[in-house]
Amino acid sequence: DTGVSQDPRHKITKRGQNVTFRCDPISEHNRLYWYRQTLGQGPEFLTYFQNEAQLEKSRLLSDRFSAERPKGSFSTLEIQRTEQGDSAMYLCASSSTGDEQYFGPGTRLTVT
Amino acid sequence: AQSVTQLDSQVPVFEEAPVELRCNYSSSVSVYLFWYVQYPNQGLQLLLKYLSGSTLVKGINGFEAEFNKSQTSFHLRKPSVHISDTAEYFCAVSDLARGTYKYIFGTGTRLKVLA
Numbered sequence: 001d002t003g004v005s006q007d008p009r010h011k012i013t014k015r016g017q018n019v020t021f022r023c024d025p026i027s028e029h030n031r032l033y034w035y036r037q038t039l040g041q042g043p044e045f046l047t048y049f050q051n052e053a054q055l056e057k058s059r060l061l062s063d064r065f066s067a068e069r070p071k072g073s074f075s076t077l078e079i080q081r082t083e084q085g086d087s088a089m090y091l092c093a094s095s096s097t098g099d100e101q102y103f104g105p106g107t108r109l110t111v112t
Numbered sequence: 113a114q115s116v117t118q119l120d121s122q123v124p125v126f127e128e129a130p131v132e133l134r135c136n137y138s139s140s141v142s143v144y145l146f147w148y149v150q151y152p153n154q155g156l157q158l159l160l161k162y163l164s165g166s167t168l169v170k171g172i173n174g175f176e177a178e179f180n181k182s183q184t185s186f187h188l189r190k191p192s193v194h195i196s197d198t199a200e201y202f203c204a205v206s207d208l209a210r211g212t213y214k215y216i217f218g219t220g221t222r223l224k225v226l227a
Contacts, residue, residue, distance in 0.1 A: 004155075033214060042116075042202050042217030043156070056212050091155060098206070098213035099144055099163050103155040 002026075004104035006092050012110045013082055020078045021107045025094030032075050033101060034067060036060065037089040046090075049075060082111045114139050114207045118218035125193055126226050133188040133221045135203030144206040145186040146215070147177055149199050156202065162186065173197070198225045 005024045013019050025032050030051050035043035046065070048056040051072035061067075064082075069075040079086055089108050093101035115138040125131045137143065144163050148156040160171025167179040177188045186203060200222050204215040 031213070035215075035217075040219070042118075042204075042219050043215070044217070045214045048212045048214055050212075056210075056214065093156075095213065100146075100158060100161060101213075101215065103148075103157075105155045106153075108153070 004092055004094050004102050006090075006104040006107050008107055009105060010108050010110075012112065014112055015082060015084060017082055018078065018080045019082060019109065020076055021090055021092075021109075023075045023077070023092030023094075023104060025074070025092070026096075026102055029094035029096045029102070030072065031095040031098060031101075032069055033093045033095070034075070034077055035091040035093065037091060037106070038087075043091055046077075079109075082109075084111045087111045114143070114205055114216045116203055116205050116216050116218040118203055118221050120221050121219065122222045122224065124224045124226055127195055128192050130191050131189065131193050131197075131223065133201050133203075133223065135186045135188065135218060137184050137186070137203075137205045137216075139184070139207070142208040144208065144213070145177075145179060146204040146206070147171065147175070147186070147188050148202045148204060150202065150220075151199050159188070159201075193223070193225045195225050195227060197223060199223060 007022045032049040034046040037043040049069040064080045089106045091106045092104045095101045117136045147159040162179045170176045203218040
């Protein structure tokens with residue numbers, strides 16, 4: 001069990017560019033979550049997968065955001081046409097039973 | 113909708129003194145409750161969780177919390193803090209009724225332990 005990993009750890013991009021983040025959950029965890037954390041705030045829920053099915057999306061997830069979890073293993077979060085307001089820490093978490101989530105180290109996005 | 117309130121944004125405390133970080137949530141329907149700690153530029157680490165049973169929950173690093181259903185509170189305590197406890201602490205609620213078990217977080221409390 002190597003824990004949840006996220007790649008990259010840091011991403012600096014120019015406004016208008018597309019970015020993609022990857023999350024590798026703990027193996028055999030069927031539940032996967034994405035959260036966004038802005039400076040001085042707690043993480044906010046973005047989306048939830050059970051296996052490969054995306055079962056819930058927050059209203060925070062505008063149409064510029066898309067998430068996938070092909071084959072129910074790793075997940076990707078893509079942001080198209082990035083805006084400065086997208087600058088945040090993007091956290092991924094996984095769970096097997098739903099009673100505890102294990103978080104990755106996060107991807108810090110800076111949009112210039 | 114479920115919400116979580118952490119009234120104290122910052123708590124300074126001297127080393128070896130006791131500390132309490134407060135957390136209140138909005139709904140008394142079935143919930144799971146959690147406290148996580150976050151060190152700078154890192155992810156979240158679970159301190160403790162309440163799922164059911166005894167209302168006093170013990171966690172890692174000497175932390176404990178008490179679930180109070182009538183007051184919808186889940187305050188975190190430590191009898192004697194160390195410099196290494198300096199970090200951001202988040203209270204989270206998982207609403208069981210929704211089935212996704214997604215977390216609703218508070219805004220966090222920055223604990224600063226002073227020498």
